[in-house]
Amino acid sequence: MIRVGRPSQESVPEKTPRDAAGRSLLTPVSSMRSFWGLMRAYWVSDRWKEAWTLTLVIALLTALSSKAGVWFAEASGELVNSIAFFHDAANTTPLRSLLVNAGVLVLLVVLKDAGFTGIRSLVSATLHRKWRGWLDSRFNEALLDTNHTHFHAQHGSSGNAAPDNIDQRVQESIKDMTGGAIGLAMGVLGVATSLYFVGQKLLENSAEVKGLEFLGSYGSAVLAFLAVATYVPLNTWIAVKLGRLLERLNVRMQQSEGSYRGELTTFLRRSFHVAASQGEDVQKTMHNRLYVDIDRTWARLNIVNTGYNSFELIYNFIGARIVAYGPGLVPFIHNGFDLKGYITGSELVNSLISQCSWFIHVMPNIATLRANSQRVIELAQAIENVQHPQEFYSQTGRSDFHYTSQNPVFGLTIQKLELAHQGEDATPFLSAANLRFRRGEWTFLKGESGCGKTSLIKAINGLWPYGRGTIVFPEGVKSFYAAQEVKLQQVTLKQLVCLPGSERDHGDAQVASALHKAGLGDFIEHMADESREGKSWDQVLSGGQKQKLVVARIVLQQPGLLFLDEATGALDPDGKVAFHQAIKDNCPDVTVISVMHEAVAPRSMTGSEFYHSIVAIADGVATKKPLVPTLPAELTTILVQPRPVPRPVEDKWLRFSRRLKQK
Structure with missing residues (x-):
């Protein structure tokens, strides 16, 4: 008797729709089909303690680095002041003051760059390694499941093409995406902590500005914040425009590089066949055609990157030498600041501009992050789409196979099977009404x-993928x-x-x-x-x-x-x-x-x-x-039975004559 339902995993390689309805719809990458879902998946996984511990250490070191930036600005002011008043009669120990201030500045640089920033780099690299390893394991588990997802995911649906270069997405896109995301997150955190520490110091050192007396002692601080709020957003808007172009070119570059690398890998695996068929010329032509796409995209990317680098250099110079020193110049002219206060305030504004400009500095990285995350998300979506293969293939043709099981005594049975190609109206190229294969x-x-x-x-x-019929496996x-x-x-x-x-x-x-x-x-x-x-x-x-x-x-x-x-x-x-x-x-x-x-x-x-x-x-x-x-x-049974051995003819005649004599 045929049992309709979930057959044994040993006998049926694919799950039936009825079985699929009873199992969980979640795959290891189901939560990664959106940008923020992909970004937070590691932090809400079973390894959340590891993720959050590393994140908090990075946050602490970033805050200390921002605070060190304030100390650096103050030390810079002290050093410039000791230089400016080196020959002042009131300065009884000019050389000692100069050397002490220079030593403090160097010590702060070492503490910030080799201490806080260096250790943060090590911890962030560890987080990068852990996060990438976790994502890699999730995608490997999703692709290499018993549903043969790696096989089905390479087929496109009616609305979406199959994801290209899956190997590049799992290897390079995940690696670059995780590294870029961590770097950008540290930048955001650096901006927040700098706004707090630097802004606090600017308010403490603020002085009244002539013409802005209604602001009181906060006049210079308001000018500084206004300069930053005007200069940074305007240039950020320009960076966003250039960044969108960079993003499109980065996506195109990844596709081209992935296709070329994939063909090289395939070629090396079939190297003997190419040599045997003397197909080197054809292979070279194929490589040249694929590389032309890389070269064209690379050329456009170089032009955009060059323009962006020029824009960034001009932006940095104007920000560090004009915008940073402009707000404090007015109170300095009117004796609201001394030279030390002016230099300190300008360095603080420069630090604030530098931190708030992280978006501009990392716009190419943001474009790369968006491109990489898009490719990873597309793969996660493709994995999710093929969890029910028949439903997936039904979008582009007829797919109505039923897999059931029966008592193993009856063997394997195929009923009303039709196989076709893609397309709703595709004519079956093979049909089998009823095939039965006995055990043995x-x-x-x-x-x-x-x-x-x-x-x-x-x-x-x-x-x-396409066709219909029932396949009954021995249970x-x-x-x-x-x-x-x-x-x-x-x-x-x-x-x-x-x-x-x-x-x-x-x-x-x-x-x-x-x-x-x-x-x-x-x-x-x-x-x-x-x-x-x-x-x-x-x-x-x-x-x-x-x-x-x-x-x-x-x-x-x-x-x-x-x-x-x-x-x-x-x-x-x-x-x-x-x-x-x-x-x-x-x-x-x-x-x-x-x-x-x-x-x-x-x-x-x-x-x-x-x-x-x-x-x-x-x-x-x-x-x-x-x-x-x-x-x-019945006939076979009769024919295989042994035939009786007849007695010799002479013996029969002797028996017959003997009977006659007895009568």
Whole structure:
């Protein structure tokens, strides 16, 4: 009897909509689909103590650095005053005063830059490392879940294209975004603390200004605040305009760099094939085309950056030499300040302008932060969108697959299956009315190239997006999908054999036995190595050896349901026989569905058939039939019974004559 509901994870690779409704809708990155959600996620996570401790230390050091800026302004005033009055008759110890004030100023610089600022840099770098590591783990967990999110996220929907260069988003965008955000946050905090400490000191040292007597003793402070409030916002508006252009160019630059780097990575992985096909010229043309986009964007970015740097230099000079010294000049002329008070007040205004100008100074960083955060948010949104794959694919076509389970005695069943391509009106290219695969049955999937053999295997395993039908798995049975191309990860040979499990799940003896049975016994002594002679296992092993490695996995994992998608394409005829024989000998009850291009299914060395049935695909229809026609079970039972041995004819005649005599 078929049980409709959530099948075992061992037998069904994808969750059904009914199952999805019962599980949590949250992914590890669900809260990161907005800018502020992305920014605060780390601080409200299970590692909030670590995040807030580092943040508070940074805040304390920033406040001390701002306070040191006030001390620096006062010390600068004292030093200038000691220089100005060096020859004054009232100054009895001019040299001593000069050296003491200079020493205090140097000490304050060391305390601020090497002490407060230096330690803050170390703590902020630690926060950067911790935050980036946490985000990286969240996105890795979200992408590498049992829902195959990393696979589905590379498909676009009707409203949004698939995110480009996911590797660049996870690696570079997260790294640059976290570093930029911490730097900007420290800048904001620095502005706030400077406004408090510097503003407080300006008010303390404020003097009356002629013509502004109604302000009383706060006249010079009001002039200083007014100068800052006029100069900084006006130039900030200009910086924002330039920053938006920088942001667009930064996004474009990241896309171009990511595409070029991705193509280089792909090229290096297929270096042999390029060399064998002498495709270097085509590869160079492709690289040149991709780099042209980088070069054009870079040229525009250089022009904008140069203009922005010039604007910033002019802004800094006017702010430090004119705006900072302007407000205190009026009271100084009218003897409201002495030289010391004037220099101190001007340095305080300069410090205030410098701190309030953080937005202008870091506008390129803000543009980069916005660009990086946008790319990370897009990835988080793409991850969230594919949590229900059928709903996601239904936006661009028909996707109505149902995955259920049944008693393992009945094996695997496929009902009313239709496979199509993207589009609501797409015509199915493959249909299968009713296919049943019994436990222990080996089935050979046959058809012309492009008829849909691999697509059928993918659909059974939940990896084909468009179509409809019901796939009923044997409950509690482990499945194994051996793809045509074998790509090996950068791990130990033992871990490669133990996939998809962990190397801790199996002992060395078990793995060694599996390697021996698969014909890879020569590599047993290298099980614990991630490489051999400086090369990864993906480079060391040939195509045939990689497919033998798949046999070792099958022998070790003992699946009950095995899908072979041209898994013997790189083996010679004897190797193909050995491949099948190893599975036959070590997995006696496995159900096998195999895609091959051979006209005739391979047989064992004794001539017996490995396969029991054939699924032939012709004219878009998949039909199943026995490999060798069989008679009904009743006739088969009679024919296999031993025939009675007849007695010799002479013996019958003797018995007949004997009876006549008796009569």
